[in-house]
Amino acid sequence: MEQPPLIRLEEVSKTYRMGDVEVHALRGVTLTVALGEFTAVMGASGSGKSTLMNILGCLDRPTAGRYLLEGQEVSHLGTEALAGIRNRTIGFVFQSFNLLPRTSALENVELPLLYAGVAAAERHARASASLAQVGLADRADHFPNQMSGGQQQRVAIARALVTRPRVILADEPTGNLDSRTSVEVMALFQELGRSGITVVLVTHEPDIAQYASRVVTMRDGRVRSDVRREPRRAEPPPPGEPAAAEEALP
Amino acid sequence: MNWFQTLRVALRALLRNKMRSFLTTLGIVIGVSAVIAMVAIGDGAKARVEAQFSAMGSNLLMVLPGTTTAGGAHGGFGSMPTLTWDDLKAIQTEIPTVRYAAPQLRATVQVLSEDQNWTTTVIGTTPDYFDIRSWPIAAGSLFSSVDVDGATKAAVLGQTVVDKLFGPNADPVGQVIRVKNVPFTVVGVLTKKGQSQWGMDFDDCVIIPVSTFRQKVQGGLGNYLGGIIMVSATGPSTVSRTESLVRGLLRDRHRLQPGTDDDFSIRNLAEIAAASQEGTRTLTTLLAAIAAVSLLVGGIGIMNIMLVSVTERTREIGLRMAVGAKPGDIRLQFLVEALALAVAGGLIGVGLGLGAARWMASSFGWQVLYRPDVIFIAVGFSGLVGVGFGFYPAHRASRLDPITALRFE
Structure with missing residues (x-):
């Protein structure tokens, strides 16, 4: 039996009402993402890429069309069921990291497992493993304000990975990082792609998009182009680099 | 998320703002400590009155002889002997509820x-x-x-x-x-x-x-x-019956026609004791009213701070929802925070109240009585206030849309 594609959008539309005006954020998007693909979604602001991400992330429901995630129709599921899917299947990475303040890196990473009902000992073990995977095993006890922007974003990626999701949705993950740490983060995403995790990345920077193996360009709520090509390999920064190079931007 | 984890998350959130949490609970602290202290003192006073009345005798009735009326001036009870030694014998032998x-x-x-x-x-x-x-x-x-x-x-x-x-x-x-x-x-x-x-x-x-x-x-x-x-009647429950039996017996023996006044008087000490406790009861009611008002004010304070907290932590709520928190998880988390605030206030209030009662007992020489049931009720009631006033903010938090919450600045 053939495995269904990980993500399948069929003629998905999303319409918002803002007062008297109807805003068509998505006008019939059909898109298939296979397992392990590293896709960048590009587009100007207002092109519908954020709405697309919200729908892909099960944070929002389409007005029309079907969304099949791992072959399961999710566009009509209730709030509770969607929360469960977000918890198990999807990992989020945000532009502004969204780490809980005054909470250690380890505990930030544990957060999704808390809602998955994982017992404390296993939670610690998995969160530690996840931190090690992003190269921050030694920063487990640090608070977000003690870490650079790149480190914070890596903690956020570790948090997204800890539930072993099928897909990671990254919304402008490098928007608050300098170019050097951006490459570092992209290298991490490429590595995840090689280990079979699907990554969908929203960005408006072509520099960043070139690390993906597929670039979907959005415009006015429609897919304008969909190109697959050989990605540029993100060179991981040399080990032992000075800490000053990792200064946080904002 | 289980209860223990929810409680831990809630406590951490509260400890992050220690000063604010403390000030929020102050209303409940004051209300509960006032009640605990006053009830301890009131009960002490009541116990003293009870001890004094029981020193007079238990289940006691006093039968007093009648009055003289000379030229329109009433002589007061006991001024004219109307009770006979045979009356005493009759009371001892003819009324079953008389012990002595x-x-x-x-x-x-x-x-x-x-x-x-x-x-x-x-x-x-x-x-x-x-x-x-x-x-x-x-x-x-x-x-x-x-x-x-x-x-x-x-x-x-x-x-x-x-x-x-x-x-x-x-x-x-x-x-x-x-x-x-x-x-x-x-x-x-x-x-x-x-x-x-x-x-x-x-x-x-x-x-x-x-x-x-x-x-x-x-x-x-x-x-x-x-x-x-x-x-002395056979028990507390038979005192009033004994009173009417004695009255009937004496009226019979003194051949008093229906409609005429008794030529004797019976004092029921239980009734006198009850009357003297009436004042204490009024005071207790007043205290309960004050407690209710201060708990209400404290509850409103908790609701206010919880609403502020929900607004402040909108992004956190959005993030928790994005990583899989169900609306119920969020609601429970904020509810438990409000509950923890209120119960902590209640516990601090109990401690302060007991301390204040002790201090007053030692410095004014008052008798105080600590009642565990009042302590449990006070803490339980503050918990109820926490849940009652915490529900609305918690419900609001759980209804947030994760997308807007995550973008909240």
């Missing part, structure tokens, strides 16, 4: 020892009197019915009389005192009973057999009983 009945004849006389004198109340009665007043002996023995039958000159002394005639810590048993120049042998000393609510010293008395009293101290009323009758 004893006469109490009183006279104020000077009593002499070898080298001291003291003017005190001499009471003539029967041995049942000590049971009626639940008054045990401290040294020696009580006089018996044989003494009453033989009109022996035996005396039982109260502690005050012992102190005045023989000095403190003296053992007067076997010594001789003179009452109206008649020598009496001291056979026993009673335990200390203390003062009545109105300052009368219970221990300032000499108790002798009623027959001797009539022969040597004060006599001359013949068939009439020149004092009152003390009646």
Whole structure:
């Protein structure tokens, strides 16, 4: 039996009402993402890429069309069921990291497992493993304000990975990082792609998009182009680099 | 998320803003501590009143003779002897709910020892009197019915009389005192009973057999009983029934027509005690009202801060929802925070209240009584306030849209 594609959008539309005006954020998007693909979604602001991400992330429901995630129709599921899917299947990475303040890196990473009902000992073990995977095993006890922007974003990626999701949705993950740490983060995403995790990345920077193996360009709520090509390999920064190079931007 | 984890998350969130959390609970702290302290003091006062009334005797009825009316001036109860010795016998034998009945004849006389004198109340009665007043002996023995039958000159002394005639810590048993120049042998000393609510010293008395009293101290009323009758009912529940039975019996025996007034009076001490506790009860009601108001104000404070907290932490809520928190998880988390605030306030309030009660007890010499049930109710009630006023903010948090919450600045 053939495995269904990980993500399948069929003629998905999303319409918002803002007062008297109807805003068509998505006008019939059909898109298939296979397992392990590293896709960048590009587009100007207002092109519908954020709405697309919200729908892909099960944070929002389409007005029309079907969304099949791992072959399961999710566009009509209730709030509770969607929360469960977000918890198990999807990992989020945000532009502004969204780490809980005054909470250690380890505990930030544990957060999704808390809602998955994982017992404390296993939670610690998995969160530690996840931190090690992003190269921050030694920063487990640090608070977000003690870490650079790149480190914070890596903690956020570790948090997204800890539930072993099928897909990671990254919304402008490098928007608050300098170019050097951006490459570092992209290298991490490429590595995840090689280990079979699907990554969908929203960005408006072509520099960043070139690390993906597929670039979907959005415009006015429609897919304008969909190109697959050989990605540029993100060179991981040399080990032992000075800490000053990792200064946080904002 | 299980309860323990939710509680941990809630406590961490509260400890992140220690000062604010503390100020938020202050309303509840003040309300609960005021209630705990006042209830402890009020109960202490009530217990003292109860102890004083039970010193008078348990399940006690006092039957007083009637009044004289001379030229329109009423002489007051006891001014005319209407009770007879046969009435006493009838009360003892004809009413099943009477456990004991004893006469109490009183006279104020000077009593002499070898080298001291003291003017005190001499009471003539029967041995049942000590049971009626639940008054045990401290040294020696009580006089018996044989003494009453033989009109022996035996005396039982109260502690005050012992102190005045023989000095403190003296053992007067076997010594001789003179009452109206008649020598009496001291056979026993009673335990200390203390003062009545109105300052009368219970221990300032000499108790002798009623027959001797009539022969040597004060006599001359013949068939009439020149004092009152003390009646002890079989239990607290039979006191009022005994009162009406005694009233019916005496009206019968005195051949009073229906519609005429009693020529005697019955005092029910349980009723007097209840009346004196009425004031305490009013005070308690007032306190409960104050407590309710301060808990209400405290609850509003909690609701206010929880609403602020929900707004401040909108992004956190959005993130938690994005990583899989269900609306119920969010609601529970904020509800538990409000609950923890309120219960912590309640517990601090209990501690402060107990401390304040202790301090007042030691510095004003008041009696205080700690009631565990009040403590549980106070803490439970603050918890209820926390849940009640925390529900709306928690519900609001759970209804947030994760997308807007995550973009919230």
